[in-house]
Amino acid sequence: MAFSNEQLERYSRHIILKEIGVKGQKRLSEGRVLIIGAGGLGAPAALYLAAAGIGVIGIADADAVDLSNLQRQVIHSTPDIGRLKVESAREKMEAINPEITVKAEPVFADSDNILDLISGYDFVIDGTDSFPAKFLINDACVIAKKPFSHAGIIRFRGQLMTCVPQEGPCYRCVFPAPPPPDAVPTCRQAGVIGAMGGVIGSLQAMEAVKFLTGAGQLLTGSMLTYDALSMEFRKIRIKARDGCEVCGKNPSITKPAGGAAPVCEGIAL
């Protein structure tokens, strides 16, 4: 595939980069990324990936835009209140970049649909806000050997890690099981600073771009945490666990289980 002059201009700031170049931009154009959750994390990720010219971007979420979303979910606007989030998101993404294909999936990920949902994509971004959803995505991606970015945000804190199954630890290696309900406050109870989604969701988009182009090192084998109040980033090394229930030597989890709670019923980090 050859780039038109218009495409060369659109992607010129990428192509100039040694680590991206013509080959890297072609890989982005041929890349397929699924974003699960069109909320605080998914919004910036979707905008940057659309702008980057990722060939096919899937975005999955069954929720409608609510007034309380607009403080952080920057892909949605006030006139979008009541619309399906994935439709609102698709419109903005296509306006930024008409060259890409956006697949709007108006569903919540659950144990029945998750494997179908992620199949056909090169990389998955977990932009959900509940523990059941995060474990579901982790388990499905490990079982399907699908690289993905995990992230969570709450109050003034955020964290993320990248998992490439069979090459490094998964989310369950670090956290073997979800905490008991009510042990961690929901994002509705706890609150979250709006720009946190921008910081962490943009880092997830960065990992997707690096994965597709092969530039640099991915955030595998580490968890990056960000505390906005102390303005500190920490990179904590993590190891794959031999006894991990899904990616260990004798996994007890061989198919995805559980469902994703609707947005904000669950837990944010």
Added chain:
Amino acid sequence: MADYTIDAAVDITDVVCPVTFVKVKVAMDELKEGEVISVRMNDGEPVQNVPRSVKDEGHKILKLLDNGDGTYDLIVRKQGD
């Protein structure tokens, strides 16, 4: 006698920075290592910046020829793939 043969040519007189260098990168991407490309560019900003950018990418500049009409031909040998 030139000690090289031109394998490809690209004209970047119709575009401005940074698409000038982008067009050169795209053209060089099509070449094999060791092949030579002639890049036609305008005097001024392109001739000041494009040769330096090409060099930064690790390619070898063989010659810069003044065409006498406000344009230059930059002769570059591709290094690496």
